[in-house]
Amino acid sequence: MKINALMIDETDNVVTCVDEVSAGSEVFYRKGNDILSVTAIDDIPYCHKVALKDFAEGEDVIKYGESLGKTNCAVKKGGWLWDKNMHSVPRDYDSELIDVTGGK
Amino acid sequence: MQFWGYKRKEGRAGIRNHVLILPTCVCGSESARITASQVRGAVNIVFNTGCSDVQANTDMSQKVLTGFACNPNVYGVVIIGLGCETVGHKPLREKIQAMTSKPVVSFGIQEEGGTLRTIEKAVRAAREIASDAGRQQKELCDISELLLGIECGGSDATSGIASNPAVGELSDLLVDMGASTMMSESIEWIGGEHVLAKRAATPEIHNQIIEVCRNYEEHLKAAGQDCRAGQPTPGNKAGGLSTLDEKSLGCIRKGGTRPIVEVLEQAARPTKRGAVVMDTAGFDISSITSMVAGGCNAVIFTTGRGTPTGNAIVPVLKVTANARTYKAMEDNMDVDLSAIITGEKTYKEMGRELVDVIHDVCNGRLTKAEAYGFSDIAVDHVCRFV
Numbered sequence: 001m002k003i004n005a006l007m008i009d010e011t012d013n014v015v016t017c018v019d020e021v022s023a024g025s026e027v028f029y030r031k032g033n034d035i036l037s038v039t040a041i042d043d044i045p046y047c048h049k050v051a052l053k054d055f056a057e058g059e060d061v062i063k064y065g066e067s068l069g070k071t072n073c074a075v076k077k078g079g080w081l082w083d084k085n086m087h088s089v090p091r092d093y094d095s096e097l098i099d100v101t102g103g104k
Numbered sequence: 105m106q107f108w109g110y111k112r113k114e115g116r117a118g119i120r121n122h123v124l125i126l127p128t129c130v131c132g133s134e135s136a137r138i139t140a141s142q143v144r145g146a147v148n149i150v151f152n153t154g155c156s157d158v159q160a161n162t163d164m165s166q167k168v169l170t171g172f173a174c175n176p177n178v179y180g181v182v183i184i185g186l187g188c189e190t191v192g193h194k195p196l197r198e199k200i201q202a203m204t205s206k207p208v209v210s211f212g213i214q215e216e217g218g219t220l221r222t223i224e225k226a227v228r229a230a231r232e233i234a235s236d237a238g239r240q241q242k243e244l245c246d247i248s249e250l251l252l253g254i255e256c257g258g259s260d261a262t263s264g265i266a267s268n269p270a271v272g273e274l275s276d277l278l279v280d281m282g283a284s285t286m287m288s289e290s291i292e293w294i295g296g297e298h299v300l301a302k303r304a305a306t307p308e309i310h311n312q313i314i315e316v317c318r319n320y321e322e323h324l325k326a327a328g329q330d331c332r333a334g335q336p337t338p339g340n341k342a343g344g345l346s347t348l349d350e351k352s353l354g355c356i357r358k359g360g361t362r363p364i365v366e367v368l369e370q371a372a373r374p375t376k377r378g379a380v381v382m383d384t385a386g387f388d389i390s391s392i393t394s395m396v397a398g399g400c401n402a403v404i405f406t407t408g409r410g411t412p413t414g415n416a417i418v419p420v421l422k423v424t425a426n427a428r429t430y431k432a433m434e435d436n437m438d439v440d441l442s443a444i445i446t447g448e449k450t451y452k453e454m455g456r457e458l459v460d461v462i463h464d465v466c467n468g469r470l471t472k473a474e475a476y477g478f479s480d481i482a483v484d485h486v487c488r489f490v
Contacts, residue, residue: 003447006265016261016344018445046428047261047344047408061346064264064354066299069347081346088295088332088347093318096298100307 001037005029005050009065014049014081016063021050027078042080049081061086105281105459107466109245112176113205117249119401119466120177122147122417123234125226126169128185128193129154135184135219139226145234146182147416149481153489155189160486162190166199167371168483171397173200173208174373175417176249179240180207180233182226187214207233242468248282248377250466253400253418254358255288257388259336260343260408264354266425266444266451267406273455274404274462275360275379284377286368286400287359288384288391290316291331295349296356303379305363312367316383327487335386339409358406370484371397389413390482392420402465404458412436413480414473421461421471438471 005015005027015029021044026037044050049063055075060067069088075081109117125136125148133150140148149172153165173181181200185193193210200208209229216222254271256263275285293300297317304310324331335348345351359379366374368382371394382398384391388411392403396418403420405413410433414420424430427442439461443449465471 006445008265016265018262045344047426049261049344049346063350064299066296066349066353068295068350068353082344083336083341083346086346088349091294091297091317091321093297093314096301096314097311098307100311 001026001028001035003028003030003035007031008063011062011065013052013062015052016047016049017044018046020044020046039078041076041078044080051075051077051079051081053077105247105463106244107247107250107463108242108468109249109466110176110179110240111243111245115174116176116251116399116401117245118176118178119468120417120419121145121179121237121240122177123230123237124148124172124178124181124417125230126173126181126183127151127154128169128183128191128196129189131155131186131189132184132213135213135223135226138223139182139184139230142227143230143234145237146230147479149416149479151481151483153483153485154191156489157190158487158490164371164486165483166191166196168393168397169196170200170203171371171373171399172417174204175396175399176401177417178206179237181209182230182233183208183210184222184226185210185212187212207236209233246282247278248284250278250283250402251374251400252278252283252285252462253288253392253395253403254285255388255392255395255403256355256358256406257413258407258409258411259340259345259351259354260426261345261354262425262445263406263408264350264357267408267423267441268354268358269451270425270441270444270454270458271358271404271406271423272360273452274458275358276362277455277459278462279360279362279379282377284374284380285360286374286380286382286395286398287356288382288395289355289386290381290383291320291335291386292352292355293317294321294331294352295347296352299353300356300359300364303359303361303364305365309364309367313364313381316367320383343408368398370394373399385484387482389480390484393481393483402462404462410436412473412478414471414476414478415481416479419465419471419474421465422473423458436472
């Protein structure tokens with residue numbers, strides 16, 4: 001089995017394919033010391049993301065351990081996540097500011 | 105670590121010793137190009153503004169022109185103006201002379217009686233300065249004289265996963281040796297600004313990073329535009345970057361992990377040493393223009409899709425972790441980082457290897473874009489020409 005996808009952070013719910021993957025074939029990725037796999041249900045282009053779980057509409061897509069945005073629709077495990085089925089969410093800058101007099 | 109560079113009376117050492125032929129405005133650009141083509145050692149820029157601008161745009165143009173002239177890689181400057189532009193050659197020359205002791209001369213096309221007479225004088229002046237520049241010996245300089253600009257462009261998913269972390273490691277190693285690094289492209293912090301802000305050396309810098317992102321979004325909104333409509337670019341999306349947040353979370357990794365000691369306005373010169381960030385566009389050419397104006401003496405550029413860009417004043421070193429791009433565009437790519445993707449090497453190992461490559465570039469190794477003589481420039485604009 002050849003690793004054909006990369007997981008950046010162990011809390012991620014997607015992996016990035018580093019080869020083209022055709023629907024029905026296996027996506028292998030490393031998580032810690034384990035090699036895990038998911039069956040692709042779509043054709044996944046080079047450099048694109050595959051879902052590691054069933055997403056409902058409006059769920060956070062996590063890579064780098066951070067949200068990339070939310071899904072526009074339900075996406076099944078093994079499905080292709082790309083710019084047509086997910087979107088960026090506006091930031092809440094006020095909540096990110098810290099107290100400059102010390103402490104958050 | 106030391107490198108062979110050109111010591112300057114003010115500020116950092118140069119890693120190149122160019123004579124810069126500098127137009128004050130669009131109308132001096134062609135004469136500057138012809139002048140530079142006549143003198144070995146001379147470089148020129150093509151300037152697309154400098155006239156019919158509101159004050160904020162003029163301020164930006166002036167920061168770029170004076171910043172280019174003061175860049176440590178420049179030995180001396182020949183300015184070519186027209187005569188009716190917003191800031192003419194004489195006031196620009198006086199401004200530059202107040203900032204640096206390097207040789208600066210200037211000519212105006214209307215005063216001299218047309219382009220040919222101006223070019224004749226400018227070529228003679230550039231020849232004299234280039235002749236003197238040729239006599240300057242390289243001296244051993246400490247690596248702390250290096251201010252490395254860090255750029256990414258034509259990004260795909262390999263950028264955030266591999267090439268940006270490798271360059272982040274390079275940045276950490278350089279900062280630990282006493283050098284400085286500058287990461288820009290603030291629009292590509294949006295979505296990752298809360299992660300970037302964790303690197304802030306002080307609470308004030310933390311909040312500056314957040315506010316830079318808020319202000320960028322507000323600025324575009326005031327013009328009825330949405331940053332998320334232009335970012336990611338179509339190429340980024342094809343390369344697997346689906347949202348601005350995904351692009352940003354990958355982009356910010358190129359700055360490494362060391363504390364951010366200063367947040368700079370566009371094209372401003374750092375006052376601190378270490379890792380600094382600058383508020384610029386995500387448009388690579390404009391971002392590099394501003395970092396070079398801010399005094400960077402070299403730029404490292406990560407790419408996924410591939411880009412040919414180069415700068416007249418500083419070497420731009422192109423690195424990619426996309427094996428297909430490296431193979432397809434080997435004439436433009438300087439370093440292949442794809443071993444990180446295949447798992448043959450770690451990003452930390454490749455970051456260490458990049459230290460040697462940057463050291464070579466400081467010592468005079470030409471990057472591919474430099475060897476071709478590329479000189480892209482884009483001055484950021486606040487609003488329409490008037």
